[in-house]
Amino acid sequence: MSEGQAGHAVVAEASWGRDDYKCGHTGPVQYAHEIFGVTYRLQEGIIRSREECAQCRLDKAVDGITQCACCNTAIFKGQECMNYGYGLCCMSRGCGVGPIGAQVGIWNGSGFVDGILAGTVTVVKVPAGGFS
Secondary structure, three states: OOOOOHHHEEEEOOOOOEEEOOOOOEEEOOOEEEEOOEEEEOOHHHHHOOOOOHHHHHHHHHOOOEEOOOOOOEEOOOOEEEEOOOOEEOOOHHHOOOOOOOEEEEEOOOOEEEHHHHOOOOOOOOOOOOOO
16 A cells, blocks of 8 residues: 555444454454455454454555455455556455456555466467357
């Protein structure tokens, strides 16, 4: 996440109860993260494990994210996305189909990786007579 985007990620909906975490911090026992205006709730088991406090988990979540050019939500490191040429799309239902010729691939935290190179897209050779 760039310096300008850093203000768009916060710990949200934190409970009053606090507990010690294995990361060495004390933090809320229930919480959610808000990134680019979207609230992300963690699975109970993740919070219950007390591995990382809310802020450490948020810092890890936003490391290397970018923003969808279509719907403005987060595209996380390792997430499949589409390169529109002018920006990346998260390919959610709200974003639509996208332009013809757009590349599908993944966001690696610092840039777009073509799906064929990343191994997330398979090229299928169509026989001359088509499939029967």
